[in-house]
Amino acid sequence: MLKLIGYRLVLAVPQLMIVSLLVFSLIYLIPGSAAAVILGDAAASPEEIARIEAELGLDQPFLVRLFAWYGAALHGDLGTSILSGQPVTDMITQRLPATLSLVIGGLVVAVIVGISLGMYAGIKAGRPRDRAVTGFTAFMQSIPEFWLGQILVVVFVIQLHVAPVLAWVPPSQNVGRWLAGLLLPAIALGVGAAALISRQMRTAMAESLNSRFVDTLTAAGVPRQRIIWGYAFKNSLVPALAAVGLAIGVLFGTSLVMERVFSFPGLGTLMLSSVLGKDFPVVQGIALVIGVIVIIVNMVLDISYGVINPKARPA
Known part of the structure; x- marks a missing residue:
């Protein structure tokens, strides 16, 4: 088991290096200049743009900027926002709880609904309820999350008045209101991921x-419920966990859009404003933080494979 943990930790290092390199490199594909945005259309002469770029270090060669960014990131410094002048780390820290709450809420809904539906269908594979669940999950997967979120807002917030208008309330202020505001966004976000997990769980x-x-255990007189929960369920968790790993990446990507629907002050709204404003350090910092979180979560899931299934452990 320790060998599996060490193997995944070693493998995570090049993954982090590749993600950080891609994050830094992709910024160069964004058209326009941050200096021109700072100056505005009236004052954005070539001379002024060159002066601002020199002050910000944007005129330095690619490798010089890359290694300087690596060195600062290793010390927790993701740079300074070009537009606001605030440290990027502080800006991300302020908004990360809202995004993590939304993603974790969606993941809880996806895991509970997905595993439940997958087991319900898989136990009676080929039967009418299996076909019904399969059709329902296909419908769930085809629904755009942002559209479902808008429908939930119209029905439960505007029409029925049973959900709060202000969805995001920090848990430090009021845990009850935080949970109440998280319910609708979590349902809207987790439906598509639940369908993905359900399909894998049903097949497994x-x-x-x-x-x-199973035939041997049945012949030996082992009760059906013990076979399902004691043996089949455990064997089915490995592919289900693989689907959870895929779902986490999808949830992070979708949550950036869902924040606009429910007015969550998370990383998604910050990312959008930073991209429009050519605020490169903020865009780089957000993309790097999300990439690191996804890598860490998948590393934990890979280690969980070894806990559940000893065959997944390295020899």
Whole structure:
């Protein structure tokens, strides 16, 4: 088990290096100049643009800027916002709780609904309820999350008045209002991921129950419920966890849009304003933080594979 943990930690290092390199490099594909945005259209002469770029270090060679950014990032310094002058780390720290709350809420909904529906269908594979669940999950996966979020707002906030108008309330202020405001966004965000997890769980459960060891256990008189929960469920968790890993990346990407629907002051709104304003340090910092979180979560899931299934551990 320790070898598996060490292997995943070592593998995470090049992943972080590649992600950070891509994040820094992709900024060069954004058209326009940050100096021109700062100066405005009236004062954005070539001479003034060159002066501002020199002050910001934007005129330095690519490798010089890359290694300087690496060195600062390793010390927790993601630079300073070009537009506001605030440290990027502080700006991300202020908005990260809202985004993490939204993603974790969506993930909880996705895991509970996805695993429940997958087991319900997989236990009776090929039966009418299996086909019904399969059709329902296909419908769930086809619904755009932002559209579902708008429908939930119209129905539960505007029409029925059973959900708060202000969705985001920090948990430090009021835990109850935080949970109440998180309910609708979590449902809207987690529906598509639940369908993905459900499909994997259904297939894995059906395959496990059709295995030879299940016939042996049944012949030995082992109760059906014990076979399902004690053996088949455990074997089905590995592909389900793989689907969870894929869902986390999808949830982070979708949450950046969902924040606009429910007015969450998270990283998504900050990213949008920073891209429009050519605020490169903020865009780089947000993309790097999200990439690091996704890598860490997938590393934890890979280690969980070894806990559940010893065959997944390195020899």
